Amino acid sequence: IQPGDYSYVAGQAAMRAYGQVPQVTAVLAGSDMAAIGVLNQARDFGLTVPHDLSIMAIDGTELCELVQPQLSSVSQSFYDMGVAGVEQLTTAQQQPPKITPITVVTRESVRFIEN
Structure with a gap:
């Protein structure tokens, strides 16, 4: 685990901390x-x-999809997250938080290790 924010520079720094x-x-x-910072x-x-x-x-x-290799990702719908947030803000009643779905999208940046 490496500290940092969500920026390109933080990704580079994290990879530098892991070393060559x-x-x-x-x-x-x-x-x-x-992730692009880590990749580069x-x-x-x-x-x-x-x-x-x-x-x-x-x-x-x-x-x-714009980098090579294309990055695998845990994808989330920012639109659905926004809708859920607005619903929370505009509803007079207290509601439990709404969990929006995620999907794992496998592209080219992950190698599966076989036993």
Whole structure:
């Protein structure tokens, strides 16, 4: 676990903290931008994604499809999250929080390890 925010620079810093020969096989980044920072820093270290390191993002925006390799992601609907938030704000009654669905989208940045 590396501290940081959800930015590109935080992703780079996290990967630098793991080093050129990371002791991890995969990184789950807190956002698409952070995952791209991890990806680019891993490349700068000479690592190949996903052969040397698997990377998964959280958000699932179009950014995941614009980089190479395309990033696998835990995708969430920002529209549904917005609707749920507005419903919470505009409803006079106290309601339990609404959980919006997520999906795992497998693209090119994750290697499956077989036993």
